[in-house]
Amino acid sequence: MGVEICVEGLTKSFGHQVIWQDVSLTLPAGEVSVMLGPSGTGKSVFLKTLVGLLKPERGSITIQGRDITRLREHDLYEVRKLFGVLFQDGALFGSMNLYDNIAFPLREHTRKSESEIRRIVLEKMDMVGLIGAEEKLPGEISGGMRKRAGLARALVLDPEIILFDEPDSGLDPVRVAYLNQLIVDLNAQIDATFLIVTHDIASARQVPDNIGLLFRRELVLFGPREELLTSDEPVVRQFLNGRMQGPIGMAEEKDAAQVEQELAQIDEGPRVRDLTPRLLPGPGITRPPRWEAIARREAELHGTGVSSA
Numbered sequence: 001m002g003v004e005i006c007v008e009g010l011t012k013s014f015g016h017q018v019i020w021q022d023v024s025l026t027l028p029a030g031e032v033s034v035m036l037g038p039s040g041t042g043k044s045v046f047l048k049t050l051v052g053l054l055k056p057e058r059g060s061i062t063i064q065g066r067d068i069t070r071l072r073e074h075d076l077y078e079v080r081k082l083f084g085v086l087f088q089d090g091a092l093f094g095s096m097n098l099y100d101n102i103a104f105p106l107r108e109h110t111r112k113s114e115s116e117i118r119r120i121v122l123e124k125m126d127m128v129g130l131i132g133a134e135e136k137l138p139g140e141i142s143g144g145m146r147k148r149a150g151l152a153r154a155l156v157l158d159p160e161i162i163l164f165d166e167p168d169s170g171l172d173p174v175r176v177a178y179l180n181q182l183i184v185d186l187n188a189q190i191d192a193t194f195l196i197v198t199h200d201i202a203s204a205r206q207v208p209d210n211i212g213l214l215f216r217r218e219l220v221l222f223g224p225r226e227e228l229l230t231s232d233e234p235v236v237r238q239f240l241n242g243r244m245q246g247p248i249g250m251a252e253e254k255d256a257a258q259v260e261q262e263l264a265q266i267d268e269g270p271r272v273r274d275l276t277p278r279l280l281p282g283p284g285i286t287r288p289p290r291w292e293a294i295a296r297r298e299a300e301l302h303g304t305g306v307s308s309a
């Protein structure tokens with residue numbers, strides 16, 4: 001059923017450069033959360049810190065009752081097995097075919113027989129729609145297929161938590177739509193806790209239960225999707241609308257007077273509090289109770305007449 005991750009007062013610096021400070025949030029078990037933020041605000045650093053690859057200076061990350069920032073390497077190794085990570089480029093080995101790439105964690109971290117490994121690898125390749133591509137090399141397939149192969153590899157150890165680092169980067173809008181549907185379907189099927197770092201606002205509007213935004217070395221907001229999508233916070237409005245006017249500058253922050261002047265000139269008209277309908281698991285995917293409840297709520301909100309799959 002996925003596990004909860006509780007982050008409290010987390011601060012990460014490199015030398016004198018503070019990346020973010022005093023970050024507190026809870027990723028609820030089994031839910032999908034998205035982390036947004038301008039480039040360079042430390043979203044990837046946040047993912048690496050959660051999985052224990054980077055050590056924070058202050059704060060705690062509690063998973064299954066243990067603060068992983070204080071674990072020794074051996075115990076951390078055990079906790080890492082709870083995680084599956086989809087890196088930006090899929091992080092596949094270029095010289096290995098997809099089958100061997102996806103089998104790699106099983107061969108490295110388990111004592112399973114080759115026939116058992118085969119069963120698991122083909123099951124995960126089927127889940128991400130890659131059956132038939134076992135012999136392909138990463139260089140012979142499209143970026144979208146590489147992402148799906150990376151996702152299949154992230155799934156083979158049956159993770160409780162999956163971290164996605166910009167799963168949509170480099171994909172065309174149609175492939176992004178397919179990938180989003182795959183993410184929602186997977187969440188319904190495996191019930192793990194998902195955290196997705198993305199720049200894609202359309203995905204952030206449709207996919208998650210919760211959204212967070214990092215800016216100016218702080219977590220500006222983290223909460224239910226509806227809360228962020230309808231927030232009046234200037235940085236949130238600027239980010240969601242992808243416009244230049246507001247606190248986020250080209251490379252550096254703007255001064256307060258300039259921001260105030262820019263905001264005064266914006267005429268957004270009547271606030272369109274459009275809550276984009278949530279993406280639901282596709283037909284053929286059995287909806288667990290959590291997704292049934294979401295579908296009912298969506299149907300009430302949007303009058304879509306959505307019923308169970």
Ligand SMILES: Nc1ncnc2c1ncn2[C@@H]1O[C@H](COP(=O)(O)OP(=O)(O)OP(=O)(O)O)[C@@H](O)[C@H]1O
Nearest residue numbers: 014019037038039040041042043044045046166199
């Ligand atoms: N190992 C490291 N050592 C020193 N500085 C680092 C290290 N890793 C990241 N940084 C710095 O941390 C900051 C945040 O980087 P990060 O890649 O997490 O940003 P991001 O929000 O994911 O950006 P983008 O959206 O462009 O991918 C950057 O200034 C980067 O140079």
